[in-house]
Amino acid sequence: MRSNLIRRWQERGGRTARLTLPFDDIMEFALALLSxxxxxxxxxxxxxxxxxxxxDHFLASGKAAQAAxxxxxxxxxxxxxxxxxxVDRLQRFARKELxxxxxxxxxxxxxxxxxxxASHRPGGDHVMR
Structure with a gap:
């Protein structure tokens, strides 16, 4: 049972990081990914x-913005x-392509x-405004 939990956690990508960015930045980042x-x-x-x-991570942010x-x-x-x-993948993208x-x-x-x-803090929480 314990090994199944560890395996599922690793498949999901490990710990969860939380980024908080202005909506405009999120959308510009998403457009860059599309390009x-x-x-x-x-x-x-x-x-x-x-x-x-x-x-999908970025597009999910649109749900939070609907009532704004x-x-x-x-x-x-x-x-x-x-x-x-x-987060690690997005960092590589941000350095190389963004x-x-x-x-x-x-x-x-x-x-x-x-x-x-987010890549260095336990819990990954970071707010940028």
Missing amino acids: VSPDELRGLGWTFADRKRLL DPKALGRLAIEIALPQRD PKAASNAAMLDRVMKSLEA
């Missing part, structure tokens, strides 16, 4: 299924919970700091 070509995916060691899973005032939506801080293994697609250097800085903090 990755098949060759770039292979360079990252990803499959289309990996990218879809990562995008449209005028304040861009600055609304949204929490994303994702497995640690996906600078090519990001239209805002401040967004890139916020995302990088948030991912870095």
Whole structure:
């Protein structure tokens, strides 16, 4: 029984990290993930299924934003919970590919700091505003 629990935990990606970013940053990051070509995916060691899973984390943030005032939506801080293994993948992507697609250097800085903090802090919680 114990080995089954450990196996399932590892399949899910280990511990859960929580990132909180402004909604605009989340959407720009998601668009950058969508813009990755098949060759770039292979360079990252990803499959289309990996990218879809990562995008699903970002798209889930839209549910939290549905009730928000449209005028304040861009600055609304949204929490994303994702497995640690996906934080690691997103860090590699953010270092290698995000600078090519990001239209805002401040967004890139916020995302990088948030991912870095989530990868080093127990519990992975980090808020960037």
